[in-house]
Amino acid sequence: MNFFWQELKYYRRSVVVWSLVLAIILLLFLSVYQSLSSQIDTFREIISRYPRALLAAINLRFEMFYSIYGYFGYILTFVWVAGAIQAMNYGTSVVSKEVSGKTADFLLSKPISRNRMLSEKFAAVFVLLLITNIIFIAVALLGAKLFSSGGFDVKIYILLAVTLFFIQLFFVALGFLFGSVLPKIKTVISITLPTVFVLFIIASFGGILDKPQFYYLTPFKYFDSLYLYQHGTYQYKYLWVLFGFVIICLITSYIIYNRKDINL
Amino acid sequence: MNIIETTKLSKFYGNERGIEGLDMQVEEGEIFGFIGPNGAGKSTTIRTILSIIHPTSGSATIFGKDVTKFGPEIRENVGYLPSEVFYYDNMKAIDLLRYSASFYKKPQKETEKRIHELANLLDLNLHKKIDDLSFGNRKKVGIIQGLLHQPKLIILDEPTGGLDPLIQQKFFNLIREENKRGATVLFSSHILGEVQRLCDRVGIIKEGKLIEVQKISELLKNSTKRFKLAAKAPIPKTLFSTIKGVSEIVQDHNELNFLFRGHLKDVTKVIAKLDLVNLEVSEPDLEEIFLHYYK
Numbered sequence: 001m002n003f004f005w006q007e008l009k010y011y012r013r014s015v016v017v018w019s020l021v022l023a024i025i026l027l028l029f030l031s032v033y034q035s036l037s038s039q040i041d042t043f044r045e046i047i048s049r050y051p052r053a054l055l056a057a058i059n060l061r062f063e064m065f066y067s068i069y070g071y072f073g074y075i076l077t078f079v080w081v082a083g084a085i086q087a088m089n090y091g092t093s094v095v096s097k098e099v100s101g102k103t104a105d106f107l108l109s110k111p112i113s114r115n116r117m118l119s120e121k122f123a124a125v126f127v128l129l130l131i132t133n134i135i136f137i138a139v140a141l142l143g144a145k146l147f148s149s150g151g152f153d154v155k156i157y158i159l160l161a162v163t164l165f166f167i168q169l170f171f172v173a174l175g176f177l178f179g180s181v182l183p184k185i186k187t188v189i190s191i192t193l194p195t196v197f198v199l200f201i202i203a204s205f206g207g208i209l210d211k212p213q214f215y216y217l218t219p220f221k222y223f224d225s226l227y228l229y230q231h232g233t234y235q236y237k238y239l240w241v242l243f244g245f246v247i248i249c250l251i252t253s254y255i256i257y258n259r260k261d262i263n264l
Numbered sequence: 265m266n267i268i269e270t271t272k273l274s275k276f277y278g279n280e281r282g283i284e285g286l287d288m289q290v291e292e293g294e295i296f297g298f299i300g301p302n303g304a305g306k307s308t309t310i311r312t313i314l315s316i317i318h319p320t321s322g323s324a325t326i327f328g329k330d331v332t333k334f335g336p337e338i339r340e341n342v343g344y345l346p347s348e349v350f351y352y353d354n355m356k357a358i359d360l361l362r363y364s365a366s367f368y369k370k371p372q373k374e375t376e377k378r379i380h381e382l383a384n385l386l387d388l389n390l391h392k393k394i395d396d397l398s399f400g401n402r403k404k405v406g407i408i409q410g411l412l413h414q415p416k417l418i419i420l421d422e423p424t425g426g427l428d429p430l431i432q433q434k435f436f437n438l439i440r441e442e443n444k445r446g447a448t449v450l451f452s453s454h455i456l457g458e459v460q461r462l463c464d465r466v467g468i469i470k471e472g473k474l475i476e477v478q479k480i481s482e483l484l485k486n487s488t489k490r491f492k493l494a495a496k497a498p499i500p501k502t503l504f505s506t507i508k509g510v511s512e513i514v515q516d517h518n519e520l521n522f523l524f525r526g527h528l529k530d531v532t533k534v535i536a537k538l539d540l541v542n543l544e545v546s547e548p549d550l551e552e553i554f555l556h557y558y559k
Contacts, residue, residue, distance in 0.1 A: 002363065002366040002367060006363060101350060101352065101353075102348070102350035103350055103351060103352060104316070105311075105316060105344075105346045105350070106346070106349075106350070106351060106364070106409070108314070108315070108316045109314050109316070109339060109342070109344040109346075110339060110364070110367040110368075111336045111337070111338075111339040111340035111367055111368060111369075112336055112339075112367055113335065113336045116336075259318065261277075261316075261317035261318055262316050262317065263277075263317065264348075264350075
């Protein structure tokens with residue numbers, strides 16, 4: 001378990017910072033909910049004048065402001081983007097930093113297999129994301145208690161909050177694939193930022209053009225807060241796509257990394 | 265038994281040659297020098313047998329086990345010091361070494377003791393961050409990291425770069441001790457003097473191919489020696505030109521120069537009868553032999 005603990009130690013500061021960032025984004029948005037909901041009619045008036053395409057692009061719908069879920073669902077989009085960057089950074093760097101830091105020679109001359117190394121490293125980033133999400137869900141529940149007028153359904157609220165974890169799972173797997181497959185990555189952020197934004201833009205275009213077939217391409221369309229609110233469950237077809245994608249990414253990473261020449 | 269054995273081992277990087285058809289045997293208990301200039305394929309060979317890179321064709325075994333199939337098992341008993349050492353900059357030397365030790369089955373007590381012994385010997389401050397260590401001190405961390413688990417095979421890739429002569433001396437003694445304890449050593453270098461000092465046998469690698477493997481003593485013995493004789497009167501050429509193994513005789517006034525390869529007795533018998541004012545016999549060093557192969 002040496003790699004596992006080593007990586008947890010390596011990322012311990014980062015995970016605290018990211019959890020704080022996500023919690024602060026959430027609390028800031030939630031804190032304005034009360035004043036928003038009290039002026040819901042004025043607000044509806046304003047946004048009804050916006051072009052439909054714009055509303056679709058920024059994923060904004062009237063229904064959202066009727067309840068804390070809708071509002072939470074809306075602001076989740078921003079949390080997803082930040083969380084996606086965090087997850088993909090972890091996934092990419094946990095593998096690639098041994099090559100970019102030229103420490104791979106040291107590690108690979110040790111009596112461990114590459115499979116064990118990858119498994120422990122993935123387990124470590126998985127735990128880091130779990131920690132992030134536990135903190136996030138706790139803060140989200142706390143925020144809802146503080147800022148929602150009236151009661152709220154904890155189950156739906158948690159289902160909404162857990163979407164961050166699924167989104168992160170998608171991106172950590174994608175990052176892991178990039179980190180294992182690409183020969184040399186100088187700066188992780190130059191890979192992760194464009195990837196996350198391209199997928200986000202695809203989601204926006206999918207929304208504007210109203211083409212649901214696009215939705216499969218990007219995890220940002222896998223979770224619809226309105227659907228979740230109405231049905232009390234996820235859309236499983238997307239969830240299966242997500243899990244399938246994660247598994248394919250991981251298997252490919254293992255196969256390619258095992259065959260790869262590690263050149264510093 | 266051969267500790268390392270490669271069979272037609274080849275590694276190409278795309279079209280670029282790394283090593284080609286390398287057949288090499290390193291025997292148990294010896295210190296094998298692996299010499300050649302930069303880019304000849306020394307590091308490629310080492311990285312291939314450690315499974316850091318994969319062979320294009322051919323195979324290699326360590327301890328009689330195929331390196332591609334039994335990598336982790338083999339590496340349990342291998343200590344490796346790469347030519348350039350890179351570690352996690354924000355770690356302290358001691359943390360890095362403990363991390364390194366954690367991969368081996370050796371009890372922590374033993375490795376911990378060994379780390380401190382070696383650090384004392386090499387005069388390394390274990391509580392400094394890797395980032396703050398000089399190049400030479402990082403190399404010391406590398407040495408300790410390679411030796412702390414008392415491996416049966418020690419692979420050193422140009423290990424002396426950055427070490428001052430005093431530490432180099434200590435390092436050589438350390439390697440000799442490990443060797444006496446039973447460890448086999450593969451010592452790669454382009455500095456012939458140190459290979460000559462330390463190794464039993466050498467393999468000379470040129471453009472990815474092993475072109476010669478010999479005992480150092482043989483290599484030096486079999487080689488040509490240069491004689492420079494000076495007398496009060498001219499020395500007749502014919503005295504020496506009839507001896508088998510003498511070549512390139514040049515007479516310059518009272519001096520006579522020639523090259524000789526063979527039994528020294530044949531020459532000294534003749535020399536003994538001369539009234540010489542000066543006699544110079546130059547021992548070729550490994551460098552000259554090496555240059556001979558690289559002509």
